Amino acid sequence: MKKIFSKYETYVLIAIVMLGFLINSVNANFFTLENILDLLKSYSFIGILSIGVLFVLISGGIDISFTATATISMYVMAVILNTYGGNIVSAFLIAIVIGICLGLVNAVIIYFFNIQSIIATIATLNIYYGLLTVFSGGKWIYTLPTWFREFAQVRLITLSNQAGGTYGLSIITVMWMLIAVISWLILRYTMVGRGIYAMGGNKVSAKRVGFNLLKSHLFVYGYMGCLAGIAGVVLSLLVQCVAPNSIVGKELDVLAAVVLGGASLTGGVGNIVGTILGVILIAIMNNGMTLMRIPAFWYDVFIGCIIIVSVSASALQQKKKAFRKIAIEDD
Amino acid sequence: MKFKISDTLILFITLILFISMMVVLNGTQFFKMQNIQSMAYQLPELGILSLAMMIAMLTGGINLSIIASTNLSSIVIALVLSRMLGADMSTSGSLGSIILAIAAGICVSGVIGLLNGFLIAYIEVSPILATLGTMTLLKGISIVLTKGYVISGFPPMILSIGNGAIFGFPVPMLIFLVFAGLMALVLIKTPLGTHIHMLGSNATACHFSGVDTKKVLMKTYLLSGLYTGIAACIMMSRFNSAKADYGESYLLMTVLASVLGGVSASGGFGKVSGLVIALVILQVVSNGLNLLRVNNFLTIAIWGGILIIVMIANYYFGRQNNNGKSFR
Numbered sequence: 077m078k079k080i081f082s083k084y085e086t087y088v089l090i091a092i093v094m095l096g097f098l099i100n101s102v103n104a105n106f107f108t109l110e111n112i113l114d115l116l117k118s119y120s121f122i123g124i125l126s127i128g129v130l131f132v133l134i135s136g137g138i139d140i141s142f143t144a145t146a147t148i149s150m151y152v153m154a155v156i157l158n159t160y161g162g163n164i165v166s167a168f169l170i171a172i173v174i175g176i177c178l179g180l181v182n183a184v185i186i187y188f189f190n191i192q193s194i195i196a197t198i199a200t201l202n203i204y205y206g207l208l209t210v211f212s213g214g215k216w217i218y219t220l221p222t223w224f225r226e227f228a229q230v231r232l233i234t235l236s237n238q239a240g241g242t243y244g245l246s247i248i249t250v251m252w253m254l255i256a257v258i259s260w261l262i263l264r265y266t267m268v269g270r271g272i273y274a275m276g277g278n279k280v281s282a283k284r285v286g287f288n289l290l291k292s293h294l295f296v297y298g299y300m301g302c303l304a305g306i307a308g309v310v311l312s313l314l315v316q317c318v319a320p321n322s323i324v325g326k327e328l329d330v331l332a333a334v335v336l337g338g339a340s341l342t343g344g345v346g347n348i349v350g351t352i353l354g355v356i357l358i359a360i361m362n363n364g365m366t367l368m369r370i371p372a373f374w375y376d377v378f379i380g381c382i383i384i385v386s387v388s389a390s391a392l393q394q395k396k397k398a399f400r401k402i403a404i405e406d407d
Numbered sequence: 408m409k410f411k412i413s414d415t416l417i418l419f420i421t422l423i424l425f426i427s428m429m430v431v432l433n434g435t436q437f438f439k440m441q442n443i444q445s446m447a448y449q450l451p452e453l454g455i456l457s458l459a460m461m462i463a464m465l466t467g468g469i470n471l472s473i474i475a476s477t478n479l480s481s482i483v484i485a486l487v488l489s490r491m492l493g494a495d496m497s498t499s500g501s502l503g504s505i506i507l508a509i510a511a512g513i514c515v516s517g518v519i520g521l522l523n524g525f526l527i528a529y530i531e532v533s534p535i536l537a538t539l540g541t542m543t544l545l546k547g548i549s550i551v552l553t554k555g556y557v558i559s560g561f562p563p564m565i566l567s568i569g570n571g572a573i574f575g576f577p578v579p580m581l582i583f584l585v586f587a588g589l590m591a592l593v594l595i596k597t598p599l600g601t602h603i604h605m606l607g608s609n610a611t612a613c614h615f616s617g618v619d620t621k622k623v624l625m626k627t628y629l630l631s632g633l634y635t636g637i638a639a640c641i642m643m644s645r646f647n648s649a650k651a652d653y654g655e656s657y658l659l660m661t662v663l664a665s666v667l668g669g670v671s672a673s674g675g676f677g678k679v680s681g682l683v684i685a686l687v688i689l690q691v692v693s694n695g696l697n698l699l700r701v702n703n704f705l706t707i708a709i710w711g712g713i714l715i716i717v718m719i720a721n722y723y724f725g726r727q728n729n730n731g732k733s734f735r
Contacts, residue, residue, distance in 0.1 A: 138535075140659070185715060189722045192672045194469075198659050199714040206708025214704075325655060328471070328539055341533050373550040380544025384526065387540060391532040 084338040084390060088353040091386075092360060099364035106367050109235065110243045119359040120252035121311045122330055123352065127259050128303035129334045130351045134263070135296040136276035136343025137186065137193035142304040142330070143323045144204035145178045150308030151208060154217045154318040157224065164227050171305035178204060179301020180294060187293040205324050217318040228313040248310055255303065260348040268295050276343025332383055333358050338390070357382070414669040417720055418684045421713075425688055429695030436698055444577065448570070450690045451583035452642050453657060453664065454683070458590050459634035460661035461682055465594070466627050467607045467674025468527060468534030473635050474658045475545035476519045480639035481649040482549050484512035484565075485558040492562065505564050513636035519545065520632020521625065528624035549651035559648035569644030579641050586637055590630075591679040599626055607674025663714050664689055669721075688713070 100106045125142060132139040149171035156162065156170055178200075185196045231244035263269040271292045274282035283289055312318050337354025339346030358379065365375055429437050436442065456473055463470035487508040519541065526537035571578040594600035602623045605613040614620050643649045662672075668685030670677030689710060696706045 189719045191715075191718045191722070195662070195666050195672050195718065196715070198662055199711040199718075201659065202663070202711030202714075203708045206704040206706070206711065209704035210702050210708070328542070332539060332543065335536055335539070341535055373555055374547065376543050376547025376550060378547070380540055380542070380547050383540035383543055384537070387532045387536040388526065388530045391530050395531055 085347075085350045085353055087389075088337065088350065088357060088386075092353060092357050095357070095360055095364060099360070099367055103367040103369075106364065110237055111363070111367075113243060113245055113249070115359050115363050116249045116252075117246040118314065119355055120246075120248045121307050121314060122333060122358075123252045123355045124255055124303050124307040124310060125330045126334045126337070126351050126355050127255060127348065128300035128307075129330055130337070130339055130346050130348065131259070131263075131272060131296050132193070132300050133334060133339040133341060134276045134343060134346050135272045135292060136279065137296065138331075138341065139182065139197045139297065139300050140194065140327045141178070141182060141197040141201040141204060142300055143325070143327050144201050144208065145175050145301050145304040146308035146311065147320055147323055148178065148204055148208050148308075149174045149305035150312045150318050151212055151217070151320060153309060154220060154312060157221055158217070158219065161221070163223065167224065168306060168309055171309045172302050173305070175301035175303070175305025175308070176298045177301070179297040179299070179304070182301070183293045183297035186297070187290055201324070201327070209320055212320045214320055216320070220312070220316060220318075224313070225316060228316065248313060251306070251310065255306070256348050256352055263348065268292070272296055273344055276345070278344075329358075332379070336383065336386055414721060415678065415681050415684065417717070417724065418667075418669065418681055418688070421717065422684055422688050422691070425691050425695070429691055429698075433695055433698045437695060442694065442698070446690050446694050447577045447580045448645070449694075450686055451577075451579035452638060452645065452654070453660060453689070454583045454686050455586055455634055455638040455641065456654075456657055457661040457664040457668075457682055457686060458587060458679070459631045459638065461665045461668070461670050461677060461679075462590065462594075462603065462627055462634075463534065463538075463631045464662075464665050464670050464672060465603050465607045465674060465677050466624060467610065468624075468627075469538065469662070469672075470523065470628065470631050471535065471538040471658065472519065472523060472542040472545055473631065473638075473661065474654050475542045475549065476516050476632060476635040477639045477642060478649070478651055478653055479519070479545045479549045479552075480512040480516045480636045481643035481653075482552055482558065482651070483515045484508045484639065484643060485561070485649040486552065487511045488561065488565075489558065502564065505562060509640055512639055513633060516632045516634075516636030516639065517629060518632075519635070520629040523632065524625035524628035527628060528621040546651055553649075553651055555651065557648045557650045561643065561647055565640075565644050566647060567644075569641050579645070582637065582641065586634065587679055587683060590634075593630070594679065599623065603627055604675055607671075607676070609675075660689075660710075663710060667714055667717055 096106065105111055125146065128142060129139060152174055153167050153171045157167055162170075182193075182197055182200055185191055185200070186193050228248070230247040231242075232247060232250055234242055234244040236242045263272065268291075271282065271287040272295070274285065274287050275289060275292045279289065282292075311323065315322075333354045334346070334351050335341070335354070336357055337346070337352070338350035361378060361382065362375065365372065365378070456477065459473045460470055485508075488504065491504045491508070523534075523538055523541055526532045526541070527534050530537075532540075567578060568582070569579050573581065594603065602613065602618050602620075605616070605618060606620055606623050610620060613623075642654060646653060664685050665677070665682060666672060667688065668677065668682035670682065692709060692713065693706045696709070697703075
């Protein structure tokens with residue numbers, strides 16, 4: 077029991093549940109399965125990205141360029157599909173390959189020239205986004221193949237509501253959950269995953285123990301790129317068009333979700349469960365404000381307060397812990 | 408054996424390279440008075456914001472809230488003005504009311520700075536998170552205050568801050584030079600400047616040499632906040648309007664300019680002179696490419712490319728690799 081309450085995720089969960097009850101007391105539509113499934117579907121884009129960002133944060137780095145990576149992946153994917161045709165598997169493959177390549181570029185710059193990740197990725201964000209806009213001419217793509225549209229409607233479980241409409245568990249949500257499970261397994265049970273934690277905790281020690289830092293870098297940023305590619309396809313499935321400028325500038329929103337989920341910017345800390353809870357917290361906030369009919373312009377005020385309160389709380393907790401440690405050492 | 412060349416020299420060589428490149432590409436057009444003047448009007452906004460970013464980065468932190476703080480300050484100035492002068496501000500405005508409004512805006516930016524400083528120094532939140540939070544909060548407050556609309560049409564005296572000239576010398580450039588000079592003075596001549604550099608190089612050592620690191624952090628972020636207030640005056644004047652989400656692309660640009668100017672992102676190193684040269688480089692590149700009618704977004708990509716190239720040059724020639732931070 078004590079162990080549960082010492083965990084950060086427990087507090088996020090408590091916040092989610094309390095917020096849920098608050099919203100539901102104002103508008104009973106909140107706790108319907110339909111609303112929750114819809115919410116999970118529309119937030120799978122941010123959910124998938126946040127898992128990639130989590131990996132980078134655990135490794136002690138930070139990635140700002142993933143929005144540009146996601147945009148390039150989905151744009152090139154859409155162009156190739158429209159000219160050569162293909163199917164849903166090839167769509168994902170194209171996006172993943174492009175994403176991984178762009179991610180590896182980040183890894184190489186960061187590792188070989190010893191440039192801080194935030195600076196390297198700010199630079200690559202500008203390069204990627206600038207070049208994409210030049211080559212695409214900023215044009216939106218509205219025409220996507222019909223099978224692409226149909227795939228977005230696939231549901232694994234279909235239910236119907238009283239009004240006769242149907243809803244269900246979308247395949248997009250399932251993809252998010254599947255990625256989360258795979259990532260959890262990687263972080264928890266593989267050498268690569270433990271290497272990422274070790275590198276984030278202490279680079280020098282990780283190297284002395286025998287972890288290959290180059291491999292870890294390549295994996296972390298490559299995986300971020302891969303997930304950014306997948307997220308790009310997911311976004312175009314959700315909104316059914318591809319815009320070169322729709323997500324660049326939203327980097328810090330995703331970062332906020334991951335941080336709310338308990339990941340630390342100094343590296344070595346964070347897990348998948350927390351990250352998913354962080355995304356859900358932001359999703360519920362957003363959805364709840366709509367359901368409670370609060371004007372949308374209050375949204376940033378609430379999110380800002382939540383971020384400040386949660387990071388302050390965890391900083392204070394950390395301080396208390398450090399203090400206790402010193403006291404023990406003094407005995 | 409590696410060569411050691413000072414960072415400022417590398418930057419200066421880069422600047423001369425780019426200027427000569429632009430001259431070769433554009434011919435005499437580049438050195439026309441009109442062109443140089445238009446550059447002098449464009450640089451100060453980004454310049455003052457970069458100074459606000461730089462001082463936070465020198466302590467090893469970062470201030471992501473500078474743009475949000477700038478927008479909130481300019482909205483406060485605009486609201487105070489419209490309260491005092493009525494709906495039609497663009498034709499009236501006494502000196503007193505304008506000074507009062509600007510003072511209110513700068514107070515707001517100072518309070519924001521203190522809030523950031525408090526979170527970072529006393530609660531010990533990491534700077535990137537604390538300012539990410541305040542950034543979102545401030546933007547939210549700006550949106551609530553304006554309901555997302557633009558406030559526009561300011562008194563002529565406000566407009567002259569960003570667009571006027573004294574003896575042919577652009578006013579915003581003058582403001583920038585004064586505040587860049589002030590920042591340089593603070594960093595070089597005052598104990599606070601020394602403490603900021605010490606704190607950025609090694610916070611623990613700084614603490615044990617008897618420096619009140621918490622106070623230094625408070626002052627740093629207060630200064631950073633006040634500079635956004637100054638930037639607010641220039642920005643609202645140049646746009647002749649205030650809005651919650653102006654200039655958001657400047658945020659990463661200020662980091663880019665600071666780093667290009669030799670400010671180490673892990674803190675402790677960086678000079679105002681380097682930053683100024685970096686700003687001129689960015690301005691020369693964007694202006695020169697603009698004259699060539701190159702797509703704006705290609706310019707953004709080229710800025711990113713320059714940043715990486717300079718970082719790599721620093722890695723090979725500069726002090727970046729003697730920091731003891733190289734792991735291989």
